[in-house]
Amino acid sequence: MPTSPELALFLDLVAIPGRSGKEGAVMKAIRERLLAAGAEPGCLGHDSAHKKIPHGGEIGNLILKLPGTVRGPRRMLSAHVDTVPICEGCQPKISGDRVVNTNPRSGLGGDDRAGAAVLLATAESILREQPPHSPLTFLWTVQEEVGLYGARHVSLAAIGKPRQAFNFDGGSPAKVVIGATGGYRMSIDIEGVASHAGNRPEEGVSAIAIAALAISDLVENGWHGLIKKGNKRGTANVGVIAGGDATNVVTDHVQLRAEARSHEANFRERIVSEIERAFTQAAKKVKNTNGQAGTVAFDGRLDYESFKLDVDDPAVTAARIAVLAERLKPELAIGNGGLDANWLNARGIPTVTIGCGQHDIHTISEWLDIEEFETACRIAHRLATVPAPVAV
Secondary structure: OOOOHHHHHHHHHHOOOOEOOOOHHHHHHHHHHHHHOOOOHHHEEEOOHHHHOOOOOOOOOEEEEEOOOOOOOOEEEEEEOOEOHHHOOOOEEEEOOEEEEOOOOOOOOHHHHHHHHHHHHHHHHHHHHOOOOOOEEEEEEOOOOOOOHHHHHOOHHHHOOOOEEEEEOOOOOOEEEEEEOEEEEEEEEEEOEOOEOOOOHHHOEOHHHHHHHHHHHHHHOOOOEEEEEOOEEEEEEEEEEEEOOOOOEOOOEEEEEEEEEEOOHHHHHHHHHHHHHHHHHHHHHOEOOOOOEOEEEEEEEEEEOOEEOOOOOHHHHHHHHHHHOOOOOOEEEEEOOOOHHHHHHHOOOOEEEEOOOEEOOOOOOOEEEHHHHHHHHHHHHHHHHOOOOOOO
């Protein structure tokens, strides 16, 4: 079976290294192809989103903004280009109806080079064929995997304040994500008192013991893992614990990293409060013979706010029509992970997310469904070229 131009484009993009913060090479490849397809240099450029990210980065978001040939609200197609670290070293190969990775030590990186390829294939087609379309923006974002930073800091002026947006990222193209959870991340620093664990353990205050008591409290009281309290739902996880140098020393410092998620902001705040309560109380319980106890300090931030679009929102309606045109049944879904759509919606741009064939993401077993990917390309082309209703 001959390889389609869209699939060949994906194979090229996915082989380029580009973990979060190191997207320069893949952005260069996308930019060069857009210019070769006829993009005017004045319509194509990067913003300075990376300069607003705490840890910096090589480059900002890439934006292609096209004037419309018909009247209608501006539409935007978006996808992130960064991959998780495990995907560096990808060696893609077509295997039957899939694209797989032949490097046993890395992941494929279809999340989200598949989305980036969907956008690029659509933009190239529009630039070369000049079909009728309303005003369009194509947005390739950076650093989605480490905090949705590209979408969080994208310049609204640079993207032209679109009225509808379609984000391509993950799963079946029939899946239309119209809502997603909100996430909060925090670091927890525990200070104890060091002592010799063999000669004078009673003089120490173990930061590890404090952490253990706090985590046990959260688990026993239903505030860790999947959380169900009445009709409220959320999740919490202590994912990182670091501390200690030797077994013969009572550890005096431990740092933990945790997260809380919920579709309801108030309940997410309750989860965070319960985490803080558990660690604060645990610190008071662990004392040495001098009566000293440990201390706890918290530092956290909102990663992304939850959102849920109405089923009759124009962006949702447009996505459903495009999916139906491919003889698929649209599956309206609410996600439990963060997406660029979280921040785009928070910044006033109604955004749905559509899958483009990625499966088993963030693992060395990741693979791309070729038929689903090519269907997503057709859906994107429909969304970009079918004239939108005239704004009133």
